[in-house]
Amino acid sequence: MKDGEGGGGGRGRAMLSKLFQTERSSFGSEDDDVSPRGSGSPCYHSDKNLTSADSSPTPYDMSPSPFLKSPWTLASPAYPFPEDPTAGLLGSLVREEGHVYSLAASGELLYTGSDSKNIRVWKGRKEFSGFKSNSGLVKAIVVAGDRIFTGHQDGKIRIWRVSSKDPTVHKRVGTLPSLKDWLKSSINPNSYVRVRRHRNTLWLRHYDAVSCLSLDKENGLLYSGSWDKTFKVWRLSDCKCLESVTAHEDAINAVAVGGGGVVFTGSADGTVKMWKREEGRHKLVRVLMMTEWAVTALVVGDGVVYAGTSDGLVNFWEWRRRGLEHGGVLRGHAMAVLCMAMAGRLVISGSADKTVCVWRRGDDGEHVKLAVLTGHEGPVKCLAVEEEEEEEEGGGAGEGEKRWVVYSGSLDRSVKVWRVTEKVAENGGVHRTPLHVPRSTYVY
Template sequence: MGRQALLLANMDNYKTSSSTSSAASSDDYALDRLSADSSPLMMSPWNHASPLPKLPWAPPPAALFGTLRRKEGHICSLAAKDGLLYTGSDSKNIHTWRDMKEFSSFKCRSGFVKAIVISGDKIFTGHQDGRIRIWTTVSGTHRQIGTLPSFFAVVKASMRPKNYVPVAAKHNRAALWIKHADAVSSLSMSEESGLLYSASWDGTFKVWRIQDSKCVESVAAHGDAVNAVAAGAGGVVYTGSADGAVKVWRREAAAGRHRLHRTLLRQDSAVTALAVGGEGAVVYSGSSDGAVNFWEVEKEELTHGGVLRGHELAVLCLAAAGDLVLSGSADKTICVWRRDRGVEHTRLAVLAGHVGPVKCLAVEADGGDDGKWRVYSGSLDNSVKVWSV
């Protein structure tokens, strides 16, 4: 039997069966200090006939760049592209920011924007009402150009009884297979196949063909809420659920359908976040027990690489860029990890500054040649912090 899905610390972005305790807050920026060799400055200068050699100076691995804040509610979703940041909250407004200033905003009919994905000139937003809305920019103004599924698609499908299927996460209820019966919890885009994946608390993930905005498949993936979906390379997609499982689905080229390839993880703690890093070479999953599991992908097979432990409370979000992976937590911190030599990971920094749980993360290149990344973190403290990593 599926377990009751509970909300964690007023965090409606995912469902979990685990309970947690509160952690002490900190407004200070903290870094893990790396070990260093003994400094020559510790030696008496009178023992040297020549001036002391200059110590090599290395910049800190991360620094707080600034804070964005609006009094509209919790920050639930983020997406960044080409220096433009999109923020979604539990209000009906979606805001855009550029150069640390508000650039524009647009309003949707349903509040609680739980997921944002950018693809080309289109922005996709997932909502509490189970729908996905499509936006684009016209003359500098964001306009809604569609909804998934569309009104006409719903009307057409509702005329055929066979289009109604049982909802796994809600027994004794049937719904149209092309429409989510509960909140959209996560979105992921596969650019190579032109497919958008949406995960929902109704226990399914759905596959949308962007070319014609059509739902081409609905997969009953888990017996409990699906909290995260992440598209990999070669037609592979990963799902994580409140039932504690991480599953791998592979799209069959001939039939165009997704089949269960493997279950990577089964545990008592809910899976709350997923990320694919290293250009598809590694998969990360965050859990309500504060752990981050990861698997190495080699020749289409996955091997468990280990567990990253840096949080005292639930991991609520993950983001990967280059050799870095970042984990945001209910303990109000963000851990920055670097993948070295395959499976080895080094924790470079712990970013502390939020006074509420960290709900969402977004990463983009900082624009220079120095290997820096611009990291955005959204929190229940109603703010977005901008970091240079």
């Protein structure tokens, strides 16, 4: 990431530069290759939690023909699973072609995106399909019905659809904004906005990397956040850009839909902002947090909002009688929190310290750290979660307990697959998986 070019250069963002060093992609052609296979509450922080990335940047390998030979292998554990079947490492999808930047789980399928510009599709932890864009590493993926939306480093959002004849074939069916809308707006002088000195651009397009995507299924909307400091609102029915909001003073790293027309944005400028859609326009409701640390991840659950920051902390807010109030801080990482996910009562965070932390939120709002998942050799950049189907016989989980499969994508070029549960030990103590296994340590 280059400071001062589009994405800004805030103090919090500077400490993450080693994790995001990439060459800016110009707005290339639309030709894409398709392959069938192959006032805010306080934020608390401590200086001891600030640790910069200790690994030197690895050059990105661009694979010109990624589908001629699959660069993925499913590395199953060579050891027996732990006796406790409710937790542990299930396997590792090892990538040889690029760092993993984005994940999305939908039903039986897992989509993985990387800086090689490829999107891989997995089914049952086996390679199922794949497709590729000619420009822009894949920074975000969301699935809406039969369409897959991908956000890219080159500022574009691409739309893909599964073939009705062959489920392994994915075809690009559009780009946001569409060429038609772009041409129509380009002839109207009022459609241009000033983005920097001596440069104007159309308001309906991102002119810097699309860093995050979030779906509002209730209202049929897609939100995109960008390093250009704006978030945009797209109508899913016709892919029209309805609104562009200049939301922050630095790059937007996270956007999360909260329901009821409420949207949250987190930025490298150190703020978390809450927006509400009224009469078709988004208005700023309040600033939840202002800090010197970059806000790097957001996730919204039932009555709670979590924000991860570059100092390794996770702040959270809860809906109470007086509205959204600061509830506390989760301290589990030594370096920047880069991604977050929720599953039932669980909140999961991935970090530049190469670990994944799992907390369980109780009815009283208290959080118990259930697990620290270790095994990655690089920063954990993205997470995805899906509920594990119950087995017909046995299954390990107790009655009424839910088990989840957690996917963690890392800059070590791998995706690890974990099983976690909401179970809390009755007698306290620590449960450890065998020491020769990448450990999943439960703390009560």
